[in-house]
Amino acid sequence: MRLAYLFPGQGSQYSGMATDFSKYGSWGHYAKVANEVLGLDLVEIMDGDEEILKLTENAQPAIYLASYVAFVELKKYLKEPDFVAGHSLGEYTALAAAGVYDFETGIYLVRKRGEYISQAMKPGEGSMAAVIGVPIEQIDELVKKYEGLYIANYNSEEQTVVSGKAESVKSFVKDLTENGKRAIELKVSGPFHTPYLESAREKMAIEVEHIKFRQPRYPIVMNSIAQEITDPEQIKHYILEQISGPVYWKQSVDRMITLGVSEFIEAGPKNVLTTMLKKAKLNAKHFTSLIGIKDGTEGVPSGR
Incomplete structure (x- = not known):
């Protein structure tokens, strides 16, 4: 072991x-x-x-x-x-x-x-969001629709974190939520791992x-x-x-x-x-x- x-x-x-x-x-x-x-x-x-x-x-x-x-x-x-x-x-x-x-x-x-x-x-210009239960292949395609947005963390089968410009992260979270998917903006001050x-x-x-x-x-x-x-x-x-x-x-x-x-x-x-x-x-x-x-x-x- x-x-x-x-x-x-x-x-x-x-x-x-x-x-x-x-x-x-x-x-x-x-x-x-x-x-x-x-x-x-x-x-x-x-x-x-x-x-x-x-x-x-x-x-x-x-x-x-x-x-x-x-x-x-x-x-x-x-x-x-x-x-x-x-x-x-x-x-x-x-x-x-x-x-x-x-x-x-x-x-x-x-x-x-x-x-x-x-x-x-500058604090507030960047942000991150956790995406729950969405296949990574879908997230990979979705982030391409937003300016300055990247996949930051491949955490698990269930959880991926995206990161980038704050306005793009907010739009991404709003769009996913309105389409019945789980996305949560994190309490961070920057676009980490981008x-x-x-x-x-x-x-x-x-x-x-x-x-x-x-x-x-x-x-x-x-x-x-x-x-x-x-x-x-x-x-x-x-x-x-x-x-x-x-x-x-x-x-x-x-x-x-x-x-x-x-x-x-x-x-x-x-x-x-x-x-x-x-x-x-x-x-x-x-x-x-x-x-x-x-x-x-x-x-x-x-x-x-």
């Missing part, structure tokens, strides 16, 4: 995270390091106003910190994973978990990633250029290609590609199954990935069900 650890993306944050995760033994150390690296009180943000927490530059390091602590705690109870993967932002946590870079480097990178994404397009974020990708390329990526302890199944990667330079390339390109999450899960993975464990706040996998009748657990604290909040990953 092969095991994969999965790490969630943006949309999994919630006010009160710091209090919940402070119950874990490793929390104090990593929270202190995160505050020192970032030069701000991330812990206070994680327990504070929801509107401030959900800002991309805050949400991303908050989720990274919580998810990394979850990983450290999991390793006290379970065997090492055979594979790791992360949904969008979660890929950065997966890289830290696999030892490609250290915790400090990762928290710095995700804060920068959040800042650059926020700068790429060419509109090319400037963020270019800025992040400069950030990672001089960082030495190490050989991972576990193969990483990466969003951009849904294939396992162990070469550090290839990892560096594909971690940048997913900023302005789509997330092939369903395909990544399918790849892990092909590689013999029969158990998935989500390490991070909320249980978004676990819920998706369970709906697909896969053996998935949230880390809290294995080591203690309960957090049964469901949701839709925004795919950032």
